[in-house]
Amino acid sequence: MLPDSAPAFGVDAPAYVAIRAVMYLAALTIIGSCAFILLIATRVSHLSGSYLEVSAVVPATRKLARWATVVLAFAMIGRLLAQGFMIGEGETMILMPLLSDTVWGWGWIAGAAATVLIGASLIIGSGKRASWHITAVGAVALAFSFSITGHAASTSSPLVHVIFDAIHVMAAGGWLGTLLVVATIGLHTVMMLPIEKRAAAAVELIGAFSTFAITCVATLAVTGTIAAWSHLPTVSALWLTTYGLALFRKLVFIGLTGLVGVFNWQYIKPRLANPATISTLRKSAVVELTIGLVVVILTAILVGTSPPDTDDGAAPAAHYIQPSASTLHSLPS
Numbered sequence: 001m002l003p004d005s006a007p008a009f010g011v012d013a014p015a016y017v018a019i020r021a022v023m024y025l026a027a028l029t030i031i032g033s034c035a036f037i038l039l040i041a042t043r044v045s046h047l048s049g050s051y052l053e054v055s056a057v058v059p060a061t062r063k064l065a066r067w068a069t070v071v072l073a074f075a076m077i078g079r080l081l082a083q084g085f086m087i088g089e090g091e092t093m094i095l096m097p098l099l100s101d102t103v104w105g106w107g108w109i110a111g112a113a114a115t116v117l118i119g120a121s122l123i124i125g126s127g128k129r130a131s132w133h134i135t136a137v138g139a140v141a142l143a144f145s146f147s148i149t150g151h152a153a154s155t156s157s158p159l160v161h162v163i164f165d166a167i168h169v170m171a172a173g174g175w176l177g178t179l180l181v182v183a184t185i186g187l188h189t190v191m192m193l194p195i196e197k198r199a200a201a202a203v204e205l206i207g208a209f210s211t212f213a214i215t216c217v218a219t220l221a222v223t224g225t226i227a228a229w230s231h232l233p234t235v236s237a238l239w240l241t242t243y244g245l246a247l248f249r250k251l252v253f254i255g256l257t258g259l260v261g262v263f264n265w266q267y268i269k270p271r272l273a274n275p276a277t278i279s280t281l282r283k284s285a286v287v288e289l290t291i292g293l294v295v296v297i298l299t300a301i302l303v304g305t306s307p308p309d310t311d312d313g314a315a316p317a318a319h320y321i322q323p324s325a326s327t328l329h330s331l332p333s
Helices: 014-043 056-087 095-101 103-123 129-148 158-191 196-230 240-272 277-303
Strands: none
Touching: 014 056, 014 129, 014 158, 014 196, 014 277, 056 103, 056 158, 095 129, 095 196, 103 129, 129 158, 158 196, 158 277, 196 240, 196 277, 240 277
16 A cells, blocks of 8 residues: 555656656667677678778767767766655655665666766777777676666576676667667768769678677567566466566567568668668668667666566555665665
């Protein structure tokens, strides 16, 4: 039973969901930028006779990652204030106990430190490979901070599930984040080449991305299944609980995104030898990214929904109880 004075603002409040969604979008963009430079563009540039040089895509990718880091920083601050406001039952802001005495607070501090590291490497760094490696380290730390402040830390085996959840976040960035960079910067750079070189460059770029994307999707499937198994006591909980339904909606849109990806892989990729197909690919990528945006929003909603293994319902009573140092440890978000 929730107390009569329970506040309207909680972890599932629209404003809090929006903050998490923006935070995830920024993080996926940063992860995708790192993957694009270190794994996609570098690989393509090393191919014999390649027309696409890493130096041609680094400035724009670095600029995109910088702006994503700025957005991430504001979203991280917003998340801390929202969590503190929620802990204070919508009447006061509780920050210092939250940061110093809770696992959530420690995870947030780790994420804030990762954001500073990412920003420093992108602003101070020269854009060379070494600075991108530092950015990647920050991105990995950021993924772990999300896991520590999410459902994974509340499972019976938190260490194992935090690791798998962090891998899940990195795989999501590797798929959707890298797709964003490929569609906006990679293909734009290809279109700037002389027309006789565009088809070959597009084939190289999409070939490298497709291999990487398949690996990321497979990783998402494995880690996502592990996460679902840890939170859903039965298969029927997928449609009989609030958390299960939130997960089911996310799975539906992931499936739609995957279908568009398969279409790109099976239908468009074999036809890239024709330069005119590149414009079709860009339109298809926009569709895939739009559905991916919905997936990110649904993920932000899912993170604010209590798994049935804790207490089925969208708003656990723990959200509204004046916390002590011990009760703060178990609060989600």
